[in-house]
Amino acid sequence: GENVEQHPSTLSVQEGDSAVIKCTYSDSASNYFPWYKQELGKGPQLIIDIRSNVGEKKDQRIAVTLNKTAKHFSLHITETQPEDSAVYFCAAAEYSSASKIIFGSGTRLSIRP
Amino acid sequence: GAGVSQSPRYKVAKRGQDVALRCDPISGHVSLFWYQQALGQGPEFLTYFQNEAQLDKSGLPSDRFFAERPEGSVSTLKIQRTQQEDSAVYLCASNPGGGDTQYFGPGTRLTVL
Numbered sequence: 001g002e003n004v005e006q007h008p009s010t011l012s013v014q015e016g017d018s019a020v021i022k023c024t025y026s027d028s029a030s031n032y033f034p035w036y037k038q039e040l041g042k043g044p045q046l047i048i049d050i051r052s053n054v055g056e057k058k059d060q061r062i063a064v065t066l067n068k069t070a071k072h073f074s075l076h077i078t079e080t081q082p083e084d085s086a087v088y089f090c091a092a093a094e095y096s097s098a099s100k101i102i103f104g105s106g107t108r109l110s111i112r113p
Numbered sequence: 114g115a116g117v118s119q120s121p122r123y124k125v126a127k128r129g130q131d132v133a134l135r136c137d138p139i140s141g142h143v144s145l146f147w148y149q150q151a152l153g154q155g156p157e158f159l160t161y162f163q164n165e166a167q168l169d170k171s172g173l174p175s176d177r178f179f180a181e182r183p184e185g186s187v188s189t190l191k192i193q194r195t196q197q198e199d200s201a202v203y204l205c206a207s208n209p210g211g212g213d214t215q216y217f218g219p220g221t222r223l224t225v226l
Contacts, residue, residue, distance in 0.1 A: 006155075034214065043117070043204055043217035044156065089155050100146065100169065101215060103155030 002027040004092050006104030014112050019077045021107045023090035026071065030092040033066060033073050034101065038087045047088075048075070051095075077109075085111045115139070117218035119205050125224045126195045134190045134221045136205030143210030145188050147180055150202040150220070159203075162188060163210065195225045 003026040013019045025033075031052040036044035050057045050064045050073065057064050061080075066073045077084055090104040118137045126132050138145050144163055148156035149172075158172040164185035173180070177196075182188040192199055202222050206215040 004155075036217075041219070043206075043219045045217070046214055049214060091155075100158035100161060100172065101156075102158070105155050106153075 002030055002092055002094070002102040004090060004102050004104040006090050006107060008107060009105065010108045010110070012110045012112060013080055015080055015082060017080055019075075019080055019084070019109055021075045021088055021090065021109075023073050023075075023092075023104050024071055025073070025092040025102075027092070027094065028068075028071070029094045030102075032093045032095045033064070034091050034093070035064060035075050036089045036091065036103075038089065038106075044089060080111050082111050082113060085109060117205055117207055117216055119203075119218040119221050121221060122219065123222050123224075125226065127226055128196060129194050131191065131193045132195055132223060134192075134203050134223070136188045136190070136207075136218060138186065138188070138205070138207030139216060140186075141209065142207035142216075143185075144208045144215075145182060146206040146208075146215060147188070147190050148204040148206065149174075150204055152201070156204050159190070192223075195223075197225050199223060200225045 006023045034049035037047045038044045061078045063076045087106045087108050089106050091101045093101045120135045146161050147159040150156040160180045161169040162182040177193045179191045202220040204220045206217045208215045
């Protein structure tokens with residue numbers, strides 16, 4: 001089955017700087033890669049996703065890149081703000097059957113003022 | 114509109130007790146998913162419904178776990194004879210069907226003493 005590895009587990013950056021979180025996946029059948037943000041006491045919230053037919057996607061300060069050959073994908077947050085502090089999860093799924101999402105272990109991002 | 118709701122938000126059970134956790138998906142969403150999130154970990158898939166049909170229950174950890182969605186809307190996750198290792202946040206997610214994004218509820222935090 002699919003296995004998603006995520007690193008780093010914790011990340012601290014100065015406000016205004018960029019943050020990068022990296023993930024790898026194992027199953028070449030995976031074709032959908034969402035990123036979720038989870039704040040304390042809340043459920044995961046989708047912040048951006050990418051499908052395997054594209055290599056990059058941007059939404060304001062957030063961008064994701066996907067390298068299908070290497071089975072790597074990354075989240076980039078630019079101009080970080082205090083409200084970006086949270087736990088971020090990468091995930092992978094094979095969407096021919098609309099089935100389960102396999103999550104990474106999470107990155108706790110802290111933004112230093 | 115209203116998102117996914119879960120109740121109760123917190124549940125404390127004595128070891129050996131049965132518990133029932135409720136999920137109200139977004140209205141009209143065909144697919145419903147249950148995940149278990151241990152402290153400091155990413156969510157792990159438990160089971161998946163399409164309407165009232167339980168299409169995948171491969172993630173249920175033991176036969177003490179049972180889920181149902183009898184009318185294709187509200188779902189209940191039942192855990193019999195709870196054990197300390199069942200302590201976790203139980204997350205419910207829904208999507209319109211056909212491989213779309215999963216939208217998560219706030220979760221139920223279960224503590225087994």
